[in-house]
Structure formats: C-alpha cells, structure tokens
Amino acid sequence: MTTDHRLTAEKLTVGYGERVVIESLDLLVPPGRITAIVGANACGKSTLLRAMSRLLAPRTGHVLLDGREVHRMPAKELARTLGLLPQSPIAPEGITVADLVGRGRHPHQRILSRWSSDDDRAVAAALDATHTVDLADRSVDELSGGQRQRVWIAMALAQQTELLLLDEPTTFLDVSHQVEVLDLLTDLNTDRGTTIVMVLHDLNMAARYADHLIALAGGGLHAAGAPAEVLTEDCVRAVFGLDSQVIPDPISGKPLMLPIGRHHVRSAVR
Amino acid sequence: MSTTTLEAVTRGRVRRSRRRQAVLTAFCVAAATMVVVSLMAGRTFYPPGDVLRVVLGETVPGASFAVGELRLPRTVLALLTGVCFGMGGVTFQTMMRNPLASPDIIGISSAASAAAAFAIIVLGLGEAGVSVFAIVAALGVAVVIYVLSFKDGVAGTRLVLIGIGIAAMLHSATSYILNQAGQWDLQAATRWLNGSLNGSTWDESVPVLIALVVFGPVLLGQARGLTMLQLGDDTAAALGTRLELTRLVSIVSAVGLIAFATSATGPIAFVAFLAGPIAARLVGPGGSLLVPSGLVGALLVLVADFLGQFAFGTRFPVGVITGVLGAPYLIYLLVRSNRAGGSL
Numbered sequence: 357m358t359t360d361h362r363l364t365a366e367k368l369t370v371g372y373g374e375r376v377v378i379e380s381l382d383l384l385v386p387p388g389r390i391t392a393i394v395g396a397n398a399c400g401k402s403t404l405l406r407a408m409s410r411l412l413a414p415r416t417g418h419v420l421l422d423g424r425e426v427h428r429m430p431a432k433e434l435a436r437t438l439g440l441l442p443q444s445p446i447a448p449e450g451i452t453v454a455d456l457v458g459r460g461r462h463p464h465q466r467i468l469s470r471w472s473s474d475d476d477r478a479v480a481a482a483l484d485a486t487h488t489v490d491l492a493d494r495s496v497d498e499l500s501g502g503q504r505q506r507v508w509i510a511m512a513l514a515q516q517t518e519l520l521l522l523d524e525p526t527t528f529l530d531v532s533h534q535v536e537v538l539d540l541l542t543d544l545n546t547d548r549g550t551t552i553v554m555v556l557h558d559l560n561m562a563a564r565y566a567d568h569l570i571a572l573a574g575g576g577l578h579a580a581g582a583p584a585e586v587l588t589e590d591c592v593r594a595v596f597g598l599d600s601q602v603i604p605d606p607i608s609g610k611p612l613m614l615p616i617g618r619h620h621v622r623s624a625v626r
Numbered sequence: 627m628s629t630t631t632l633e634a635v636t637r638g639r640v641r642r643s644r645r646r647q648a649v650l651t652a653f654c655v656a657a658a659t660m661v662v663v664s665l666m667a668g669r670t671f672y673p674p675g676d677v678l679r680v681v682l683g684e685t686v687p688g689a690s691f692a693v694g695e696l697r698l699p700r701t702v703l704a705l706l707t708g709v710c711f712g713m714g715g716v717t718f719q720t721m722m723r724n725p726l727a728s729p730d731i732i733g734i735s736s737a738a739s740a741a742a743a744f745a746i747i748v749l750g751l752g753e754a755g756v757s758v759f760a761i762v763a764a765l766g767v768a769v770v771i772y773v774l775s776f777k778d779g780v781a782g783t784r785l786v787l788i789g790i791g792i793a794a795m796l797h798s799a800t801s802y803i804l805n806q807a808g809q810w811d812l813q814a815a816t817r818w819l820n821g822s823l824n825g826s827t828w829d830e831s832v833p834v835l836i837a838l839v840v841f842g843p844v845l846l847g848q849a850r851g852l853t854m855l856q857l858g859d860d861t862a863a864a865l866g867t868r869l870e871l872t873r874l875v876s877i878v879s880a881v882g883l884i885a886f887a888t889s890a891t892g893p894i895a896f897v898a899f900l901a902g903p904i905a906a907r908l909v910g911p912g913g914s915l916l917v918p919s920g921l922v923g924a925l926l927v928l929v930a931d932f933l934g935q936f937a938f939g940t941r942f943p944v945g946v947i948t949g950v951l952g953a954p955y956l957i958y959l960l961v962r963s964n965r966a967g968g969s970l
Contacts, residue, residue, distance in 0.1 A: 406860070409864055410863070411860055411863050411864065431863070431866045431867065431868050432866035433866075434866065435864065435865055435866030436866070439864060439865075440860070440861075440864035441861075441864070442858065442860035442861055442864065444858070445857055445858050445860070445861040446723065446856065446857055446858040446861070447857075448853075448856040448857070448911055449911065450906075450910070450911035451911045451912055452638070452642070452911070452912060454635060454638050454639065455642070455911065455912035458639075459853070459854065459857060459865065460865065462850065462854055462865040462866055462867065463865055463866035465850070467847060467850065471639065473636075476632060476635050476636050476639065477632060479635050480628075480631040480632040480634075480635045481631075483631055483635065484628060484631050489631050489634065492634060492635065492638055493638055495911075515865065
C-alpha cells in the first residue's frame with residue numbers, strides 16, 4: 357500500500373460554543389510516518405484530532421486531504437481514506453468481537469449491498485494483525501482493557517484506511533499493554549505504510565514511538581519536528597510549565613524526559 | 627492474513643446469520659399461527675376451512691359476520707399496529723442507546739394519543755384528519771423533548787426524564803379531554819389512555835397500512851446507519867455515518883409509525899418499549915433490530931389481545947395486558963439505570 361496522502365491544516369481555528377480551543381494553526385502530517393500530538397491537559401489535542409477528521413467543523417481555516425477540504429468530502433469517501441479511533445468508543449451490549457470489527461467495513465458498503473468476501477478478508481486481516489483471532493467469537497463486554505483496545509484498533513484496521521488517527525490509544529492501559537499497542541501501531545506503519553497520528557499523554561512513549569512530534573500550547577503549535585529537536589527542557593517548560601532534565605533514552609536513543617518536582621530531587625541537580 | 631483466520635471469520639458470520647434467520651422464521655411462524663388462532667377462536671369456534679372461505683370472500687352463515695366483520699379487522703389491525711410500535715420503539719432505543727428512550731415512555735405516544743382523542747372527541751374529525759393531527763402533535767412533542775434535553779448534545783438520561791414528565795402532562799391532558807367532552811365512557815377512556823382494539827373496523831387499518839408502506843421502507847433504509855450510531859457519535863461519524871441525516875430520517879419515520887398506529891388503537895402500553903429488548907435477546911447482538919422488533923411487536927399485540935379477550939373471566943383491553951407485562955421490566959430498568967447507564 358502506498359501512502360502519499362497529505363493531511364494538512366491551514367490557519368485552522370476550532371472551538372466549542374463560545375470557547376475557541378485552537379487558533380490559527382498550521383500543520384502538516386508527514387505521510388507514511390508516525391506522528392504524536394502532545395501537550396498539557398485541555399490544550400486541544402483531542403479537539404485538533406476531531407477537527408482533522410471532520411467530526412468538528414472549523415470556525416475558520418481549512419483541513420485539507422490531498423488538497424480537498426475534509427469537511428466537504430462525502431462522509432463515506434473520507435472514511436475510506438481516513439480513520440479515527442475516538443477516546444471512548446461504545447461497544448453495543450453483547451456484541452461479538454468479529455461483529456464489532458465488521459462494523460469497520462461500513463464505509464465500504466452501500467445501503468443494500470450484502471456482506472462480501474472482501475469484507476471477510478478485511479476482518480480476518482485485522483484480527484490477525486491485532487492478535488485477536490482467538491477472541492473473535494467472544495463478547496466485547498467480557499474482555500480486559502488491553503484486549504478491548506486491540507479489538508477497537510482491529511475495527512479501525514478493517515476500515516482499511518491509509519491514514520489512522522487515534523485519540524489516546526494507551527490511556528487506562530498498564531505499561532505492558534501500552535507497549536503492546538504502540539508496537540502494534542508501529543508494525544502497521546512499517547508493514548502497510550499506514551500514516552499514524554495519535555494523541556499521547558506520555559511524553560516519553562511519544563518520543564520513543566513517534567517519528568514526528570507535535571507539541572501544542574496555548575491553543576497553537578509550540579513546536580513540531582523530530583523528537584530529538586522538539587523534546588527539550590525548554591519545550592517541556594513552555595508546554596507543561598515543568599522543570600525537567602532530558603537525557604538520551606538508553607533503550608532507544610530517543611530523548612527521555614525526567615521531571616523535576618519540588619521533592620525527591622538530589623541537591624546536585626538543583 | 628492466514629487462511630484459517632479467514633475460514634474462522636466466515637464460519638462465525640454464517641453461523642450468526644443462520645441463527646438470526648432461524649429466529650426470524652420462528653417469529654413469522656408464531657405470528658402467522660396467532661393470526662389463524664385469533665380468526666378461528668372466539669365465542670364461537672370456526673374451523674380453518676370456514677375461516678379461509680370468509681377470507682377469500684365467500685359468504686358463510688355466521689362466520690361471515692363473526693370472522694369477516696369482527697375478528698379479521700381486529701387481527702389485521704393488531705398485526706399492523708404491533709409492527710409499527712415495535713419498529714418505532716426500537717428505533718428510538720437504538721438511536722438514544724437507552725431502552726428507556728422508547729416513544730411510549732418519553733411522551734411521543736402520549737402526544738399522538740392526546741391529539742387523536744382531541745381530534746375525534748372534540749373536533750369530530752375522520753380517520754385521515756385524526757392521523758394528521760396525531761403525527762403533527764407527536765413530531766411537535768419530539769422536537770420539544772429534543773430541544774429541552776439539548777445541552778452540549780442530547781444526553782440519554784436527561785431526555786428520558788424530560789420525556790417522562792411530558793408524558794405525564796399529556797396523559798392528564800387526555801383525561802381532561804375525555805372528561806370535558808362528557809364522553810367519559812370506558813371504551814374511549816381505555817383506548818386513549820391504555821390502548822384497545824375493541825370495535826376495530828377496516829377504516830382504522832387503512833391509515834396504519836399506508837404509514838407502514840411509506841415509513842417502513844424508509845426506516846429500513848436507515849437500518850445500517852442506526853446500528854452504527856450504537857458505537858457512539860464520534861465512532862459512527864468516523865466510519866462515514868451521516869449522523870444528523872440518519873437521526874432526522876429515523877425520527878420522522880419512527881414518529882410516523884407510532885403516531886398512525888396510536889391514532890388507530892391508542893397507545894398500546896409498553897409494546898414499543900418491550901419489543902426491542904425482547905428481539906435483542908432472541909436474535910442476538912450485532913445486526914439491525916428493526917425487523918425482529920416489528921415481528922415481536924406484532925406477536926405481543928396479537929397474544930396480549932387474545933389473552934385479554936379469552937384468558938380471564940372478563941374481557942380486558944389489550945393495553946391492560948401489555949401494561950401488566952411491561953411494568954415489571956420498566957421497574958427493573960429504572961433500578962438498573964440508577965447503577966449504570968443502560969443500553970439495549
């Protein structure tokens with residue numbers, strides 16, 4: 357699969373009601389790479405993701421996919437190119453994993469068309485990629501948090517989009533499941549060339565797994581680029597208002613941020 | 627992708643769809659059986675041969691009147707309204723992701739009923755006028771409930787609570803209309819407050835049939851969109867569902883079905899409310915519940931009406947029987963929804 361879809365934002369302003377959350381933001385999502393959006397709580401990370409996937413209409417400015425206005429594209433056509441996994445999707449009571457993953461085929465189906473063998477193949481591939489084949493006949497209700505998150509990602513995979521947006525895919529997961537989900541997304545990116553954009557809370561995970569880091573602050577873009585350029589002590593101070601020390605991660609060689617709070621800090625560091 | 631996975635996926639899907647087909651067939655057989663039984667049994671029993679001849683238009687002494695004029699219109703109306711209530715009810719429940727958001731709980735049936743009672747008793751309108759009155763009132767109340775419960779999107783619980791309040795107001799309005807008109811007879815009262823099939827004629831079935839033919843297919847066209855809405859608005863939209871369009875078309879058609887059915891029989895208690903959850907338990911999760919719920923609705927009305935007529939010493943209107951069946955489930959849901967947000 358070749359991925360050269362260009363997703364960009366130009367002078368994008370979005371908000372809810374009276375409140376403007378993001379103002380005049382310019383942004384380019386590098387095609388075929390993994391991008392992580394980081395920033396303080398309520399800085400508009402999720403809002404940005406929703407605006408990029410037409411869930412939220414821009415006040416002013418544009419979100420463009422290959423030069424076309426995302427909010428003017430037919431819903432299903434967009435959904436065949438760009439997928440989004442929201443932060444807290446709802447599983448209908450009692451639904452089986454296979455059925456839920458099958459819902460991801462919606463944009464590929466017409467009103468009266470029947471389920472096709474392509475649909476079966478896409479679901480099977482999604483289950484394989486997320487290692488959820490053994491869960492296929494189980495009810496989603498009875499799964500653990502980590503399993504459930506893999507199933508939701510499988511649903512997004514069955515959608516077969518070349519761009520995948522994920523809103524905090526690792527929240528509420530323990531560290532081993534976080535690593536599992538991020539490894540899975542990296543596999544997707546390397547094996548299929550899927551462009552991935554995800555909102556992440558954990559700066560260090562973001563720096564380790566993303567090729568491109570976008571730091572938001574004060575309703576705008578603070579910095580964007582490779583993690584080594586973006587994740588600096590100055591940046592952490594500006595975005596989170598936190599003192600820190602950034603060292604090379606001995607495991608990955610990417611930057612690793614160590615926060616400096618008021619306690620438990622050796623005097624040599626002060 | 628491995629071939630074993632593909633086989634497992636295909637097998638699982640075929641198995642689930644077979645189960646669904648089997649349950650739907652069973653529903654159809656049960657409904658057909660109930661229709662036949664309702665036509666044969668009564669104060670006088672007529673054998674299937676007599677019933678068939680009456681249905682085919684022959685004159686059979688005794689049976690022509692009892693079956694042709696009394697039982698057949700009543701059974702057909704029971705079938706039609708049951709389908710309307712079942713489909714309309716499950717549409718709201720699916721859309722709001724809440725079994726309590728059924729039109730007979732949140733005041734939409736009450737609106738149709740109050741309007742129909744007003745149109746018939748106070749204004750003296752005919753069938754067509756009554757149906758129009760009922761659908762306008764039901765749509766109006768649907769809009770009012772929607773607007774009142776709107777605050778950063780419509781929250782299920784708020785909508786249900788506001789709806790229950792509005793239903794109570796409309797219920798007393800119906801009582802007032804019946805009272806003021808000086809026509810507080812048992813027949814009219816049970817019909818507009820609980821729903822009844824007593825005294826059904828063909829005249830009442832015609833608007834309901836038309837509503838089913840018009841709104842039924844439109845609603846079925848939204849079946850897939852409705853199942854997508856169950857995933858939450860954001861997920862549904864991200865998968866290419868047009869939220870507002872799906873909601874608008876579904877609400878208008880569901881209200882149409884409910885209003886026309888209600889203007890014929892009154893709000894047969896809890897049929898809209900019960901059909902969806904019963905259908906969901908029996909056909910299993912995953913697919914659309916519109917058709918199964920329609921069939922379950924028809925079965926509920928047919929069985930309840932039959933029980934009401936013949937199971938007890940006195941005759942009870944259908945709405946009393948369905949009311950007795952539905953109330954325990956309502957209590958169960960209210961208790962449960964206090965602990966967790968309910969869904970279908």
